[in-house]
Amino acid sequence: MTTDSPIARACALRKDYGKNESLVRAVDGVDLDIAQGETLAVMGPSGCGKSTLLHLLGGLDRPSGGELWLHGKRIDLMSERALAQVRHRDVGFVFQAFHLMDELTARENLELPMLLAGRSPRAARRRAADLLEQVGLADRSAHLPSALSGGQRQRVAVARALANEPLLILADEPTGNLDSAATLEILRLFKRLHAAGQTLVIVTHDERIAATADRLISMRDGVFVDETRLTGGTGGGLSALIGLEG
Amino acid sequence: MGKLLLVYRLAVKDVRHRPAQALLLLLAIAAGAATLTLGLALGGTTNNPYARTKAATSGPDVVADVAPSGFSGTANASELAPLEHTSGVVAHSGPFPVTWALLRTGHATAGAEVEGRSAAPSPVDQPTMLRGSWLRPGGVVVEAGFADALGLRVGDRLTLGARSFRVDGIAVTAAFPSYTQLCSLGCTLVGAVGNYDPGLVWVSQADVAPLAGGSEPVEYFLNLKLADPGAAAGFAARYSAHAFPAGPGANPSLSGLSLTAWQDIRASDAKALANVRLVLLTGSWLLALLALASVAVLVGGRMAEQTRRVGLLKAVGGTPRLVAVVLLAENALVGLCAAAVGLLAGWLAGPLINGAGAGLLGAPSIPPLTGSTVGIVIALALAVAIVATFVPAIRAAGQSTVAALEDAARPPGRRAWAIRLSAHLPATLLVGVRLAVRRPRRLVLSVFSVAVTASGLVAVLILHTSSAGWSLGPRVTEATTIVSVMLVVLAAVNAVFIAWTTVIEARHPAALTRALGATPKQITAGLSVTQLLPALIGALLGIPGGIGIYDAAKNGGATTIPSVIGLVLIVAVTLLVIAVLTAIPARIGARRPVAEVLQAETA
Numbered sequence: 001m002t003t004d005s006p007i008a009r010a011c012a013l014r015k016d017y018g019k020n021e022s023l024v025r026a027v028d029g030v031d032l033d034i035a036q037g038e039t040l041a042v043m044g045p046s047g048c049g050k051s052t053l054l055h056l057l058g059g060l061d062r063p064s065g066g067e068l069w070l071h072g073k074r075i076d077l078m079s080e081r082a083l084a085q086v087r088h089r090d091v092g093f094v095f096q097a098f099h100l101m102d103e104l105t106a107r108e109n110l111e112l113p114m115l116l117a118g119r120s121p122r123a124a125r126r127r128a129a130d131l132l133e134q135v136g137l138a139d140r141s142a143h144l145p146s147a148l149s150g151g152q153r154q155r156v157a158v159a160r161a162l163a164n165e166p167l168l169i170l171a172d173e174p175t176g177n178l179d180s181a182a183t184l185e186i187l188r189l190f191k192r193l194h195a196a197g198q199t200l201v202i203v204t205h206d207e208r209i210a211a212t213a214d215r216l217i218s219m220r221d222g223v224f225v226d227e228t229r230l231t232g233g234t235g236g237g238l239s240a241l242i243g244l245e246g
Numbered sequence: 247m248g249k250l251l252l253v254y255r256l257a258v259k260d261v262r263h264r265p266a267q268a269l270l271l272l273l274a275i276a277a278g279a280a281t282l283t284l285g286l287a288l289g290g291t292t293n294n295p296y297a298r299t300k301a302a303t304s305g306p307d308v309v310a311d312v313a314p315s316g317f318s319g320t321a322n323a324s325e326l327a328p329l330e331h332t333s334g335v336v337a338h339s340g341p342f343p344v345t346w347a348l349l350r351t352g353h354a355t356a357g358a359e360v361e362g363r364s365a366a367p368s369p370v371d372q373p374t375m376l377r378g379s380w381l382r383p384g385g386v387v388v389e390a391g392f393a394d395a396l397g398l399r400v401g402d403r404l405t406l407g408a409r410s411f412r413v414d415g416i417a418v419t420a421a422f423p424s425y426t427q428l429c430s431l432g433c434t435l436v437g438a439v440g441n442y443d444p445g446l447v448w449v450s451q452a453d454v455a456p457l458a459g460g461s462e463p464v465e466y467f468l469n470l471k472l473a474d475p476g477a478a479a480g481f482a483a484r485y486s487a488h489a490f491p492a493g494p495g496a497n498p499s500l501s502g503l504s505l506t507a508w509q510d511i512r513a514s515d516a517k518a519l520a521n522v523r524l525v526l527l528t529g530s531w532l533l534a535l536l537a538l539a540s541v542a543v544l545v546g547g548r549m550a551e552q553t554r555r556v557g558l559l560k561a562v563g564g565t566p567r568l569v570a571v572v573l574l575a576e577n578a579l580v581g582l583c584a585a586a587v588g589l590l591a592g593w594l595a596g597p598l599i600n601g602a603g604a605g606l607l608g609a610p611s612i613p614p615l616t617g618s619t620v621g622i623v624i625a626l627a628l629a630v631a632i633v634a635t636f637v638p639a640i641r642a643a644g645q646s647t648v649a650a651l652e653d654a655a656r657p658p659g660r661r662a663w664a665i666r667l668s669a670h671l672p673a674t675l676l677v678g679v680r681l682a683v684r685r686p687r688r689l690v691l692s693v694f695s696v697a698v699t700a701s702g703l704v705a706v707l708i709l710h711t712s713s714a715g716w717s718l719g720p721r722v723t724e725a726t727t728i729v730s731v732m733l734v735v736l737a738a739v740n741a742v743f744i745a746w747t748t749v750i751e752a753r754h755p756a757a758l759t760r761a762l763g764a765t766p767k768q769i770t771a772g773l774s775v776t777q778l779l780p781a782l783i784g785a786l787l788g789i790p791g792g793i794g795i796y797d798a799a800k801n802g803g804a805t806t807i808p809s810v811i812g813l814v815l816i817v818a819v820t821l822l823v824i825a826v827l828t829a830i831p832a833r834i835g836a837r838r839p840v841a842e843v844l845q846a847e848t849a
């Protein structure tokens with residue numbers, strides 16, 4: 001499903017926090033190409049810089065050095081306004097803590113990025129209904145997040161990430177707060193997205209999740225320490241992978 | 247006893263732990279308490295200065311005046327002669343001629359009631375000099391209240407009609423009400439002088455006729471001293487009756503005669519202060535309402551920070567009732583301190599209002615503090631503190647211990663209609679409306695705070711519009727300025743605090759909205775909209791509110807609605823001030839790094 005031309009590229013990417021003795025280099029000069037349609041997993045211990053890398057790739061944070069390219073455009077030098085456009089047009093985020101608006105229903109949460117992108121309320125509502133159908137939550141569209149299970153909330157979050165048909169979906173520990181059954185639901189969803197040609201970057205602690213990717217990068221102390229191309233990818237038996245099937 | 251001690255300890259420790267917030271609370275309540283103290287304490291404070299002035303000037307018990315027929319030409323002074331020999335009259339001075347003229351200084355024009363006097367001292371009503379000397383040829387003596395309003399000093403030059411005079415002295419009298427109440431007992435104002443609320447000046451008797459110049463009437467005033475000053479009102483009523491041909495026992499020969507007792511003059515003098523008192527009392531209630539909003543906002547903000555403390559209290563065995571009592575006790579303690587500060591400040595500020603510009607003798611005195619004044623002020627301060635704390639205290643007490651220990655934020659309110667409506671708005675308004683309706687109580691407090699302030703300002707504007715053509719007097723102007731400034735300052739504090747609280751609470755939705763593609767500018771503008779929406783509603787409500795307050799509080803007279811431009815200006819300036827005040831918190835709120843906020847929420 002992947003193509004050779006990278007959809008995202010990082011060159012000598014660096015992110016520093018603090019100064020002098022208290023300087024922490026969260027991301028330390030990494031180079032990365034992400035191909036269109038690829039599912040990339042990034043693993044590593046807590047504090048190794050994998051979430052920071054994800055935030056940099058999505059324009060949520062600005063790098064201290066290096067270059068960042070997305071779909072042929074250099075984004076590390078962009079204005080905040082242009083970065084905002086990148087976030088609502090080119091990138092979709094999925095967070096470990098779901099980060100849904102508590103006071104909005106599932107459908108309204110999905111509509112929000114589309115309304116921010118200037119889509120008409122009617123079009124946003126139609127697309128939200130389609131997406132909820134796709135993630136199997138059509139009957140939960142009027143529910144508030146507090147009335148949904150963890151897995152359902154994360155499916156809403158994935159649907160929200162897809163709302164503006166982004167080039168790249170960035171998922172930060174998407175199953176970190178989920179039980180095994182809910183994890184399976186999310187992995188199935190990612191598998192479908194992968195099959196549809198969606199580019200995915202998943203940061204995870206869980207080797208079983210990482211095993212579903214096309215490529216696995218291991219990080220430690222802000223640098224890539226290992227890179228493995230996986231042959232099984234999400235084409236394998238998901239349930240078997242995460243141990244739900246014998 | 248043990249529980250009381252525990253409540254006291256917990257309350258005092260928490261107040262000490264957050265001194266800045268406690269100080270803000272204290273100032274908000276103290277502002278209302280001080281104004282209320284001032285308003286309540288001003289009652290009756292003119293009695294002593296008037297008595298002192300009357301004694302020092304050998305003031306008359308009754309002033310009689312005769313006007314010319316048809317208020318034109320010169321009155322017949324001999325009509326007053328029978329009164330000089332009436333039973334009960336022990337001394338008199340006059341009759342003195344009185345006319346009216348336009349007075350011009352280098353920077354002001356005013357109407358002047360001009361009394362002609364001789365250089366020799368009078369046995370009754372000899373004005374007491376505060377500065378300068380009594381009349382000399384070519385000179386004028388100006389009544390103290392009038393001189394104060396015009397900024398006149400001894401040696402200045404002024405013109406009366408077309409003639410130039412030198413200010414020889416500044417004096418007080420008990421025979422006329424002081425400026426601006428001179429005409430409150432009736433004046434014969436014709437021509438250009440009728441456009442002004444006149445003040446009193448004295449010139450040589452020989453100057454009166456040339457000043458009248460045939461266009462203004464010349465009346466005569468006679469000052470009478472009675473054997474029994476207490477009988478002055480009866481005396482005046484009895485002989486005034488003769489002025490009206492249709493009255494019982496009327497004497498047609500006394501057709502232009504009127505008599506005024508010293509008690510009426512004193513009451514007119516007090517009227518200026520009564521207006522000040524009215525402004526201060528009305529202002530103090532508005533400030534108390536505003537303080538209620540301030541305290542509710544402050545307490546609401548503190549409760550959000552105290553969630554974990556509430557959880558700890560409950561975890562170690564504190565009952566919901568104990569939690570509520572501790573929270574109420576804390577703010578009641580601050581309310582008590584604020585009452586003390588307000589009482590002291592209002593009491594000390596009394597002479598500033600009471601003394602400034604008074605046309606009466608006596609150093610400005612500190613108004614007396616009665617038991618009822620102290621009681622009302624303490625009750626108001628406590629009521630404000632307790633009423634504003636009640637809902638958050640009960641809510642905190644009812645919170646689940648586990649949720650409180652986890653410091654879980656109170657879930658935001660959902661207003662489906664606002665969410666549906668905002669979907670049709672541009673992104674900035676969408677963000678603003680949705681953030682605003684998350685906390686409807688805070689929205690109501692914002693509307694309330696701005697509405698109270700705007701009502702006060704509109705009422706002041708109506709007061710000035712309704713008084714067009716007559717002077718409010720320096721003391722009323724001072725009082726309205728004090729109240730207006732305090733209202734604006736307190737409302738500004740409220741606006742900034744509400745904006746900060748909103749920004750702090752909106753950090754997560756704002757960061758998330760940015761992660762979904764909103765620009766910092768949209769978030770800044772959205773956060774400003776959360777403040778401007780209630781400000782607009784509040785400012786608009788302030789227009790009928792101000793009209794209502796003026797109607798309820800006015801001392802008679804018509805209510806003149808200010809021009810549309812004036813009202814639009816109040817609304818526009820209110821919005822501009824709120825926008826400026828809340829721009830900095832909104833900008834800071836929108837600039838917080840998205841990743842940092844979202845990571846913090848995950849942790």
